[in-house]
Amino acid sequence: MAGRATRVGHYLFTIHPARTVVLAFGLAVLGGTVLLSLPAAAQSGSGTDVLTALFTATSAVCVTGLVVVDTGTHWSGFGEGVILALIQIGGFGIMTLASLLALLVSGRLRLRMQLTAAAETKSLGIGDVRRVLLGVAGCTLAVELAVGAWLALRFRFGYGMPIPEALYFGYFHAVSAFNNAGFGLHVDSLTPYVTDAWVTLPVAVAIILGGIGFPVLLEVLRHRRRRRTTGRRGWSLHTKLTLITTAALLVTGTVLTCLLEWENPGTLGPLDWGEKLLNGFVHSANSRTAGFNAIDIGAMEASTLLMTCTLMFIGGGSAGTAGGIKVTTFAVLAAAMLAEARGEPNSMVMGRRLAPHALRQALTVALLAIGFVIASTLALLTVVKAPMEAVLFEAVSAFATVGLTTGITAEVPPAGQLILILLMFVGRIGPVTLVSALALRERTRRYQLPEERPVIG
Template identity: 45%
Template sequence: MASRVTLRLWAGREFIDRVARHSPARLALAVFASVILIFTALLSLPIATANGERAEFIDALFTATSAVCVTGLTTVPTGTYWSTFGQVVILVGIKVGGLGVMTLASILGLAVSRRIGLTARLMAASETKTTKLGEVGSLVRVVVITSTSLELAIALMLMPRFLYLNESVGEAAWHSAFYAISAFNNAGFVPTAEGLVPHYQDWMLLLPIVLGMFIGSLGFPVILNIARQKRRYARWSLHAKLTVVTSLLLLFVAWVWFLAAEWANPLTLGHMAWNDKILSSLFLAAMPRSGGLSTVDINGLHEASWLITDALMFVGGGSASTAGGIKVSTLAVLMIAILAEARGDKDIDSFGRRIPSDALRQAVAVTFVGATVVLVSSLILLEITGYTLDVILFEVISAFATVGLSTGITASIPTSGQYLLVALMFIGRVGTMTLGAALALRSRRRVVRLPEERPIIG
């Protein structure tokens, strides 16, 4: 009997190793789906709800997917519907999703064997977008040390503020930890019913959250590169430069836009003092990058601000980060290619480096696939709900880009529409290109190149 069990375990391990070597993307999808089902089962327990009753399956599945995919959309209020146990499950799901299941597997391999094997390196490389397997070990250590250290630092900065708000030591510690982990992992969950809306004037509370969100959205490869090169900006990698510069540029442009567009809007910034408007507009500009938190009523924004928010959410954060979207490096490559074409340059250059043509093709593919997913999903939701396009588009992009901002329709969407949002969050987290690679039967190699002929463009 024991020999049969051993044989089955060995066969299962051989199968997993074979899948990981030949298609780590497929294994990533399978593990991510399995983790979501585990957290769904935990949230389905009666102890997970505040009233002690078993949660509806769609609510447990939606919340588990939103937590593991670090989104923040919810069908039930987190602070009042779930018990302390349920909120702890959600927080652990956020942490697991932020680190990445594949990275977490490599961490466990390090802890057990003090080294990372080839299979684990392939799995982690698929998750973290690392091209050199020798860097996976360093990247995994940076993921754990950086994320935990920053979350702890943010929690320590938030702790005095919650104590100042007359919370007990236990409540302050819990809220500080929850907001720190939620912010760094760009999750968008809040442990209280009112969220951050009552604290729109609190610079000491909101700035650490914005900082944690921004650093988390840069991506672990960027954090690793900056940590290695320290202050030597000239020696940063091209990816790090593109990510940081584009992120700061998007943040500044969005900040100016929201400050100007919402200045006199009585539903958002109109009733605030000028310094509070500056803080709230900064928060508005930062959160669509995938943070998902808000200090104003999103439903009260002007439609033009909704459109800008849609664009910011669709772009998202950095590659291999806790943020979603098509990624800022994708946008940067597309913009640089447009400028190169306008100047008549043969090569696509940036920061003294030439960007290969396959990077441009991948950027176009990621953008087109993402836009197609958003378009098809919006059409489906328009058919099964009675909401207008602007509201549906906002909700769809928020789910696909794993942002978590909402105009308030998530809970009222029909169950079939909520299942669609679950699928969108899953696709947005694992990545459209990872999903395509996982579904591909085999890679196509061509020995013969066909004659070149240029079609008419434009």
């Protein structure tokens, strides 16, 4: 048995890393489905059908937040605990695996050789791996504990919840927010707190921190300490692109949400100007793959839904809990278009020339994502009786692992639920595995073919 376990461990670490990611998340979804199907997981005590359990487990592991049954009323304490554990596993797992894959494809740390050696010696005490694991765990616990304590105090003293209930509500929503999961214990998500900045702002901050990505958080913290001693910042291009693009998208989403929904009686209309700005920002943050909503998504204007789809599709930072094509992919494509419009031979960003393979990878990820969303929307339209904008919104939300919905998720038939399950799974692991696979397949060609330019446009 020991020899067989050794061979299995060796196989898991020596096969392509992308396959390891798929296998790990598939096993987590399978285990969650089994646990959520148990009678003890439902408040009724009669168990839950396999499709509902599979949908919920996939949504939790993929930190999406789409649900076909209400979390707070359908599931028992045990079921909610399973969902919370799956969210934590999914968020921690994607941050860890994506960070390790980033180290692997960088080529600087030769992580493949280190992992292989670790499997052979039955040890994972590798400096680089341990630094990533401890860093991700430290960031996760720090943010979740801080936000959970803040929310628990607010629920206790602002809403009179008993201490155990306030602690449970606080930490459940903190874990769900940092992992960009969007699972809530209220039927209407955060709409009871639409005017309460003491609840919605901490949730938005946790969402942003989780969506930025561990490599960026670690670099900011490390260089902050270094700046105190040397006075230099020296952030990498990846960190600069992530922070600047994230800030720009947050501001753009806030402004557009306020402009488009300012007079809408179903969303921002009844609120005063300060509350409108607050909820415009909260919606912009949640559109970056969180899934909470403090205003009614189903009552939004069609133009706002389209804008939200765009933000969801772009998503958050690489190696974070957010989904989408990632802000760096969007920034690289924008730089390439700007360079082409200026007639420049190379794409330049902040004094750096972007590598050609980075442009090809960004274009591949974006076009495949667009194709997958369009194909899935067409498939959903054949089985879901809902307006096209609502179905498109649902498809983008599932693929980008956001969890926002116009309210049609529970009405989707079984065939449509299976499509959404596939969307969530591919959307969660697809960009990570695709980019790592493309990077690891790079090879040098020893000859060049004759060049010819077809007519474009």
